[in-house]
Amino acid sequence: MQRPTYGQSPPLHHPVPQHVSTVPQLRSPPPPTAQPQSHGYDGSPYPQQQQQAPQGGNMFGQYGNFMNDPAAQIASQFGQTAFRQGQDYLEKNVNRFVNVSALKHYFNVTNSYVINKLFLVLFPWRHKPWTRRQASGAGAGGQEAWLYLPPRDDINSPDMYIPVMSIVTYVFLRTLIAGLQGEFQPELFGYIATKAIVVVALEILGLRVGCYLLSISNESQLLDLMAYSGYKFVGMIVTIAISEIFNWGKGTGGWVGWTLFIYTFLANSLFLMRSLKYVLLPENNNDSRGPMQTMHPLDSRAKRSQRTQFLFAYSYIVQALFMWILCRP
Known part of the structure; x- marks a missing residue:
């Protein structure tokens, strides 16, 4: 039996691994899912992040190429x-x-104007003055002209914001009350809105006919009349809402409802009498600065009396009829 030479150890007592180079591969192998997408290994311990960066760059590159495409620019x-x-x-x-x-x-309003205007419509008894304010500006041909200030700068100026919002609120309020009473139907929206629009259209048509017969011409007459015809809905909303809260009758039924109806009707009538005076009863017909012009500069006393009667009939008789129709359930 031969003695073992120097450097050899018994194979059964102290085994020594023969493949030392395979040990580092067990520390951080690349994920199996990233191997089919990898284009090469550069020794970095984060091969997956290196693969995602080129993908993002390709996406933005394709988007940039799309925006630079001549066909896309032409489109x-x-x-x-x-x-x-x-x-x-x-x-x-x-x-x-x-x-x-x-x-x-007419939509150039502010929050303070809306609050003050609502208060004026409901409580017009002690308001002064009612004259609309004017400011100089560039007119036709570059000449100086006097124009009315927008609503945000003049509380006496008519606006479209309050009438439009009042009509919408009126429609939803009447529909809500019908729903609370168990009488809601989807057709109510169209029925109530149609009735409100027809009443306003008839009112404006009557005003236009009266202004034509009385020889009244105003540059902004139609829009002013449309604005003033919608202020009545403010009083009707207050009347209907408070009447239903106290549950004394429907609409204007009960003494509470009738009391509120009479008050809001009188307040609206006085508001219209004072506000429409500059349209139907112009004081300075020969004043070329103002936007108000009439077909006959020198109004006779009889013509002025006719206009006063027409303004009174519209502010009281016509408003009472239309407000009663709209307040009915």
């Missing part, structure tokens, strides 16, 4: 041109019936 220019042409066409056709630039004047 974008074509869309912008079509939008401008459509906007111009709409403005030209709408301006045939409604002056959009003049209509913006």
